[in-house]
Amino acid sequence: MTGFLRSRRFWRNRRGAAAAEMALITPLLITIMFGGFEAGAYFWTEHKVIKGVRDGARFAARQPFASFNCSALTDSAALAQVKNLTRTGQLSGGMAKVSGWTDSQVTVAVSCNAPIANTYTAGGLYTNQTGGATRVTVSTTVPYPSLFRTLGFNTTGAVIRASANAAVMGT
Secondary structure, three states, X not given: OHHHHHHHHHHHOOOOHHHHHHHXXXXXXXXXXXXXHHXXXXXXXXXXXXXXXXXXXXXXXXXXXXXXXXXXEOOHHHHHHHHHXXXXXOOOOOOXXXXXXXXXXXXXXXXXXXXXXXXXXXXXXXXXXXXXXEEEEEEEEEEOOXXXXXXXXXXXXOEEEEEEEEEOOOO
């Protein structure tokens, strides 16, 4: 009978239950917390990349019409400035907004909309442009630099892609 009473007392005892529950839930809470930090860092990095390509496209669109043909930005100095501005926010020098982002990951493409009578492609700024309205597109694909890779958040292969275009307005 004494063993039965001890067993009963043991199963009714609730001391330490909170500690045991906390020990079980702590790994999940930590995973959620660090996952939230990682998601926030990803969205912040994505924002910086998107803003960079928008700035690069706007800057490229302000280059003189003579710097473009219907397939490329022909002024190599302006091309280097567009790529550097996209990555760093500065025309020359500076540090990349995202760790590991290089000029080779920034692409500048140019296209022309053939002039069509009585439309914007044949008039206004583009009246004297034989190719019609010129448009520049800046795009990039940047590998995502994980905050917590060492804690087991595997982001290998995660990239951020962004693209922006603008109509060339000349200077």
